[in-house]
Amino acid sequence: GVKIATLRDLLPENIGIARIMPNTPCSVGKGASAVCFDGVSAEHTTFIENILSAMGVYIRTAESNFDAVTSISGSGPAYVYMFINALTKAGIEGGLSPEDSKKLALMTVEGSAxxxxxxxxxxxxxxxxxxxxGGTTIEAVEVxxxxxxxxxxxxxxKACRDKSELLSKKL
Structure with missing residues (x-):
């Protein structure tokens, strides 16, 4: 993402900057975001944090953590979707209908979280x-x-984080 220092060079001095890394589940109020502030008033900080709270959870963190944030919560939904897809396909291979398998996989992930x-x-x-x-679950866990x-x-x-760091340097 674009670093605050880069934006600072482009914007007037008196402009506060909030750097935010949301994720796609924010669109359904279940997102995970990170934010850091530079020169943002207390009033605007509260306003931004209220918006982030309405979209899910958020953390305030140092800008130096944003590549890690990107690799966990920013890109994380794709990893979770891949797991849900794999679980769904395994259910279908086991004889479940695609609809039933997806329903069970989705609720298993949601409920487990x-x-x-x-x-x-x-x-x-x-x-x-x-x-x-000696049970069934341990067999899968061992695999x-x-x-x-x-x-x-x-x-x-790590590959995601490294790419995020590389892209940040190019901006």
């Missing part, structure tokens, strides 16, 4: 609580571990 947000457990513990020793799901996601997020 809501439960994780409300739970008093970390994400590893939540994963473990769904698994039973994710063997295929290094965390490594795959980490590498993808």
């Amino acid at each position: 809501a439960y994780a947000a409300a739970a008093d457990y970390d994400l590893d513990t939540l994963t473990d609580r769904v698994c039973s020793k 994710f571990r063997e295929k290094d799901l965390f490594g795959i996601v980490s590498a993808a997020v």
